[in-house]
Structure formats: structure tokens, C-alpha cells
């Protein structure tokens with residue numbers, strides 16, 4: 473059974489289409505990334521999938537439950553970390569989870585206590601269980617908020633921007649915990665993020681969305697291959713590359729020239745043919761060429777280019 477399946481999922485706000493005919497499938501146990509810039513429609517998608525708002529058109533099932541006809545089944549099957557999770561700052565970590573475990577209808581107190589202990593231990597918060605949330609760091613709060621989303625042990629977990637606002641170290645810790653969580657249990661995790669790093673490091677499959685529509689979908693490796701684009705010539709010259717860049721810009725077969733860290737990066741219609749021309753132009757212009765390489769742009773550059781296009 474698929475954990476999530478959407479077909480033509482669409483949401484309009486007045487005349488504005490926030491999510492535009494989105495179709496994708498998430499297999500059980502997968503860590504699926506919805507990657508896209510701010511305003512791409514990630515949060516709106518997750519809100520539809522967790523029955524917080526209804527779609528304008530299209531359909532979706534979550535853990536086999538139809539979001540239109542079986543919202544109760546959906547809510548029971550999903551845990552959600554929202555963009556701005558609110559915890560009770562004046563309650564302790566334990567009290568927070570106790571509150572939500574009761575709210576989720578875990579009736580037996582021993583069962584609640586066991587589940588809460590399991591979660592606090594997993595998120596390395598057990599020794600801080602009696603501290604009030606107000607003294608927690610941002611990263612600790614985020615871990616507790618994820619634990620809260622898991623109190624009822626849902627098969628599907630939605631994490632909306634789980635690393636937003638965290639320093640690099642705390643963000644890495646969250647990514648590691650997500651990976652560990654998915655490895656240990658066969659929980660399906662859908663992560664919304666605008667950080668390529670999150671998607672690249674933790675997701676088994678990624679869909680890049682832009683203005684509400686899916687642009688590409690695949691494993692991080694597949695995306696790297698498909699989005700990397702044209703190889704480029706990278707030339708290192710003695711001195712400042714920028715002062716020689718114009719010589720290269722004048723070559724007809726050259727499409728683009730960037731200077732990054734003093735290196736001249738040349739995109740051309742055919743790098744193999746262009747390389748000798750580039751070197752000749754540089755040498756004739758008085759540059760001392762130190763090295764010439766062919767490189768592929770990183771996934772990050774490709775992603776940035778993709779989301780910048782006609783933005």
C-alpha cells in the first residue's frame with residue numbers, strides 16, 4: 473500500500489492557485505521531500521494531506537484513507553510538525569507530551585507513560601524531562617515538537633520545515649534523528665523544506681515544486697544527474713580572473729561566464745570545442761593560464777538556477 477498518493481491535487485485561494493494539480497506517490501517507509509522556495513505550496517499541500525484544509529479539486533489518500541471521505545481515518549494516521557509548533561512553555565517536556573497523549577485519546581496512563589518515555593529517550597531529552605520548555609534551546613524544542621507529533625504512533629509523519637531557524641549543528645541533529653527514526657521503524661516521513669541540504673541528505677525521494685506545480689521528481693542522485701546540466705570549463709589564471717573574463721565573453725560559442733573565487737567558469741554550446749578557444753583568447757590577452765578543467769555544476773547550483781528562472 474502507498475503511504476501517500478495524490479492525483480491532480482489543487483488548492484486555490486480566491487483566484488490564486490497555491491497548489492496546482494500535484495500528483496505524486498510516497499511508498500511506505502520512504503522519506504519523501506517536498507522541496508521548493510518560499511511560497512511554492514508545500515505547507516498548503518501538507519495541510520490538505522492532514523485534512524486541515526480541503527482541496528479545491530483532485531484527490532489524495534493517506535495511509536489508505538481518502539482525505540475527502542475519511543478525514544477521521546487520516547487524522548488518526550498522521551502526525552504533523554507544523555511550521556510554528558506551539559508547545560506549552562510553562563509546562564515541562566513530560567507534561568507537554570502527557571497533555572498531547574491525553575488529547576490523542578491514549579486512555580491508559582501506563583501506556584501514555586511508556587510511550588512518552590520511549591519518545592523522550594529517543595530524542596535524547598529524557599534527562600531534561602522535568603525542565604520547563606521555556607529553558608530549552610530551539611533545537612530541543614524542535615525535537616520535543618517532533619516527539620509530540622509522534623505520541624499516537626502514526627504510520628505517517630509530516631514535518632513542515634523541521635530545520636528552519638536552527639543553527640547548522642541543530643539542523644544536522646534533526647536530520648540525523650529523522651534518518652534514525654525512519655531506519656528504526658517503517659514510518660513514512662514527508663518533509664517540506666526550502667533547504668536543499670535537508671532534501672539531499674535525508675530524503676530517499678524528492679519532488680521539487682515551484683509555484684504549486686511539480687517540476688522534477690527522483691532520488692537525490694537522479695536529480696543530480698538530471699539537473700546538473702551542461703558541463704563547464706573552469707579556468708584558473710594567475711591574478712584576478714575577473715579582469716580577463718571579458719576576453720572570454722566575446723567568444724561567439726560561449727553562453728555564459730561567471731567568476732567564482734577567482735576562477736573563470738565558462739558555459740558554452742560545446743565545452744570540448746570551446747576549451748582551446750577560451751585558452752587562446754586568454755593567452756592572447758596576456759593571461760597566464762594555470763589550469764583548465766571540465767566540471768559539472770553542483771545540485772545546489774542547479775536548484776538555485778531552477779528556482780530563480782522566471783521568478
Ligand SMILES: Nc1ncnc2c1ncn2[C@@H]1O[C@H](COP(=O)(O)OP(=O)(O)O)[C@@H](O)[C@H]1O
Pocket residue numbers: 485489490508509510511512513514515516517
Ligand atoms: N490561507 C491562505 N489564503 C491566501 N493565500 C494563501 C493561504 N495560504 C497560503 N497562501 C498562498 O499560497 C502560496 C503557497 O503558500 P505555502 O503553501 O505556505 O508555501 P510554502 O509552504 O511552500 O512556502 C503562497 O503564495 C501563499 O501566500
Ligand SMILES: [Mg+2]
Pocket residue numbers: 514515516555632633664
Ligand atoms: Mg511553508
